[in-house]
Amino acid sequence: xxxxxxxxxxxxxxxxLADHANCKRVPQALIVETALASFLSPDNSERMEAALGRRxxxxxxxxxRLERHITISNEALALFVRFWLTATPPLPDTAQPxxxxxxxxxxxxxxxALGRRxxxxxxxxxxxSLDIDPTQTSQTVPRK
Numbered sequence: 001x002x003x004x005x006x007x008x009x010x011x012x013x014x015x016x017l018a019d020h021a022n023c024k025r026v027p028q029a030l031i032v033e034t035a036l037a038s039f040l041s042p043d044n045s046e047r048m049e050a051a052l053g054r055r056x057x058x059x060x061x062x063x064x065r066l067e068r069h070i071t072i073s074n075e076a077l078a079l080f081v082r083f084w085l086t087a088t089p090p091l092p093d094t095a096q097p098x099x100x101x102x103x104x105x106x107x108x109x110x111x112x113a114l115g116r117r118x119x120x121x122x123x124x125x126x127x128x129s130l131d132i133d134p135t136q137t138s139q140t141v142p143r144k
Contacts, residue, residue, distance in 0.1 A: 069125050076124060 009017065021028040091099050 072125050
């Protein structure tokens with residue numbers, strides 16, 4: 001048995017309801033009934049909360065992965081800078097122009113190599129993961 005209800009909708013909402021009903025080729029009453037059932041369903045909020053929880057978990061994993069990649073990049077850069085500063089002696093003033101020209105040439109080569117590497121999709125994090133075998137924990141490399 002069905003109970004008849006009469007209610008008024010704002011013109012824009014009534015238009016949307018009519019358009020949706022025409023598009024789906026179903027009666028407007030069925031759309032309203034389905035919407036009310038979904039809205040009043042006690043587990044509707046639980047489903048929404050579960051879906052939100054899954055999305056937040058996925059975003060958390062993405063952020064953690066980004067944090068790991070940034071940490072690897074920062075450490076790699078810091079190690080390179082430390083090595084470069086300790087291993088590279090200062091140049092005399094007469095050798096500066098030649099060193100700057102060679103530096104520009106080497107930088108262009110670096111940018112080209114970086115472009116090729118990024119085009120292949122290979123990342124430092126992936127390379128490090130492949131270089132480090134987690135099953136060989138007994139062979140640790142000492143830190144300096």
